[in-house]
Amino acid sequence: MMxxxxxxxxxxxxxxxxxxxxxxxxxxxGALLCERSGVxxxxxxxxxxxGAMVGWLTVYMxxxxxxGLLVAALSGGMMGLLHAMLTVPLGLSQHVSGLGITLFASSxxxxxxxxxxxxxDLPPTIEPFRPLxxxxxxxxxxxxxxxxxxxxxxxxxxxxxxxxxxxxxRTPLGLAIRMxxxxxxxxEAQGLNPLRIRIGAVVAGSAxxxxxxxxxxxxxxxxxxxxxxxxxxxxxxALVVFASWRPGKALLGALLFAFFDAYQLRLQTVVEGVPYQxxxxxPYFLSIGALxxxxxxxxxxxxxMVPYRRGER
Amino acid sequence: xxLTTNRRQLIVGAAATLALPAxxxxxxxxxVTRVAGVHMSPVENAWNSRIHLAFQEAAASGLIEYxxxxxxxxxxxxxxxxxxxxxxxxxxxxxxYAVEREAREVAGxxxxxxxxxxxxxxxxxDNFGVxxxxxxxxxxxxxxxxxxxxDSNVFGSVGGYPIPEVNLxxxxxxxxxxxxxxxxxxxxGFIGAWFDPARAKEAAMAQIDAxxxxxxxxxxxxxxxxxxxxxxxxxxxxxxxPRYPGTVFANAIWNYGxxxxxxxxxxxxxxxxxxxxxxxxxxxxxxxxxxxxxDDVPADAIPPMxxxxxxIQAGEWDVPINNDEPA
Numbered sequence: 001m002m003x004x005x006x007x008x009x010x011x012x013x014x015x016x017x018x019x020x021x022x023x024x025x026x027x028x029x030g031a032l033l034c035e036r037s038g039v040x041x042x043x044x045x046x047x048x049x050x051g052a053m054v055g056w057l058t059v060y061m062x063x064x065x066x067x068g069l070l071v072a073a074l075s076g077g078m079m080g081l082l083h084a085m086l087t088v089p090l091g092l093s094q095h096v097s098g099l100g101i102t103l104f105a106s107s108x109x110x111x112x113x114x115x116x117x118x119x120x121d122l123p124p125t126i127e128p129f130r131p132l133x134x135x136x137x138x139x140x141x142x143x144x145x146x147x148x149x150x151x152x153x154x155x156x157x158x159x160x161x162x163x164x165x166x167x168x169x170r171t172p173l174g175l176a177i178r179m180x181x182x183x184x185x186x187x188e189a190q191g192l193n194p195l196r197i198r199i200g201a202v203v204a205g206s207a208x209x210x211x212x213x214x215x216x217x218x219x220x221x222x223x224x225x226x227x228x229x230x231x232x233x234x235x236x237x238a239l240v241v242f243a244s245w246r247p248g249k250a251l252l253g254a255l256l257f258a259f260f261d262a263y264q265l266r267l268q269t270v271v272e273g274v275p276y277q278x279x280x281x282x283p284y285f286l287s288i289g290a291l292x293x294x295x296x297x298x299x300x301x302x303x304x305m306v307p308y309r310r311g312e313r
Numbered sequence: 314x315x316l317t318t319n320r321r322q323l324i325v326g327a328a329a330t331l332a333l334p335a336x337x338x339x340x341x342x343x344x345v346t347r348v349a350g351v352h353m354s355p356v357e358n359a360w361n362s363r364i365h366l367a368f369q370e371a372a373a374s375g376l377i378e379y380x381x382x383x384x385x386x387x388x389x390x391x392x393x394x395x396x397x398x399x400x401x402x403x404x405x406x407x408x409x410y411a412v413e414r415e416a417r418e419v420a421g422x423x424x425x426x427x428x429x430x431x432x433x434x435x436x437x438x439d440n441f442g443v444x445x446x447x448x449x450x451x452x453x454x455x456x457x458x459x460x461x462x463x464d465s466n467v468f469g470s471v472g473g474y475p476i477p478e479v480n481l482x483x484x485x486x487x488x489x490x491x492x493x494x495x496x497x498x499x500x501x502g503f504i505g506a507w508f509d510p511a512r513a514k515e516a517a518m519a520q521i522d523a524x525x526x527x528x529x530x531x532x533x534x535x536x537x538x539x540x541x542x543x544x545x546x547x548x549x550x551x552x553x554x555p556r557y558p559g560t561v562f563a564n565a566i567w568n569y570g571x572x573x574x575x576x577x578x579x580x581x582x583x584x585x586x587x588x589x590x591x592x593x594x595x596x597x598x599x600x601x602x603x604x605x606x607x608d609d610v611p612a613d614a615i616p617p618m619x620x621x622x623x624x625i626q627a628g629e630w631d632v633p634i635n636n637d638e639p640a
Contacts, residue, residue: 012522119357121357121551122551216511220511225508226508230506265519266522268501269501276638
């Protein structure tokens, strides 16, 4: 028991929390942006896979890591555009289109990977983002190794939370996005085009999701595997509800989930006689529990999943 | 005499020329076994890659003709098996773990086709053979090397799921360590996925934080953590050393070639193939082997390991099989 508590005081646990949370932060922000404008994007799992493949491939073909992230974002944006075209102007089922995008993007990623890359028994590697040891700051006892020895995309993820929170809450653009998710008729009455706003939000949100996927292949690991996203996208969809559609809470949710995951990986090493499945289940189980508690008070965007048709009452 | 060719002769001649390679192939095909592999995962996944490579080598040596499908979903799996059986494959290779009942049904419908399947169950009938994955002997020997290399005497391992083939491998590694290092303590983590290298890496990090300085990597991603933290790792199934030089000092390699040779021999001899081919993965058949970097290993660790290896190969001693989930 003491050992389990000791683990909590170990800085490496908290550093792992940030590493594990990074792809989730990008993913949950992306999903949140889409949903705030009124579009559910279940394409996330496939878009993250696409981002993981395209980001990696760009670097493998000679681009630098930043170009990799950028191209990954573009590829995610393209998938987002497809989802947006189907669900916004055409008003098709967002569930069906989203799941279709997931199937399509996952398969397309693997197909392109197989066409372009020759793979032996081990997939080829790239030189990934390395953890930065920020001078002076990383020497601060406790906080230093946790906060200031991460890879650059982790800082980018944290920055994105701030930017997203600011844009949504404090700018006219953010107001327009939120309003489109609540009452697109009112947006139209203001002389704005809710269809364009939704398309833009879905494209930008999907780009963020793809960057989350690219983190897996350019920082957390250095090769691509077709199944490597492993449900992280679906977790993000649940985290949006947990976060009650707010960026700050989304960060909290991602960190909480990552904490359970990092902690259970460590508990497996010190606690004996407990089936490992219980530990593996813990992050999901506790997230569902938190969801039940939090989601009751969540404020769902009024027009989420309601297609907007001009002139229709 | 004037040599001319009329149109009819030209067409017949051209057709004959075009058909020639096919004719030669057919004439040769008499003693070449036609094999179809139905891979549920992509063939570059570690486990499948060993089998795929062995089939390719067998094809290159003229023993078999090999065609394959990969990434076949469980729901589609029986169809793919049937298609190859209908298409005249003499041996359909596959992995029945997720489709045990369906795979056996298909085998029952094609009694003249041989089936060889990775399976958790036993063989069935005359034509449904099974095999298990065994590179535990090499893992034991790797453990004997590792046992002498640790400063902390804490040995970690990262596995996918605790299925028997994974459990017995990790347990064999531990037995090997314990034979040369009675003070050894062990850590283990399962990640609940076959392909989540980022998570395997985190699990390995957790063990390094808990003091482990040698990790047995049943899953890819383990050695990445070892490399980043400057500790040592052991690879499984395939050779990880070129990817992690200086980090992965030993690999428990699985060779599928002996299994292929055994079943092809049975097919050619007209023997029933409804039996368990697991034994051909054992070291005495060359079915698994330890490869290691001698420069990275203390010199006094090698002779006892080699003595043990000789005893295993000679059949004088067997690595115990322990399917229990490692704690």
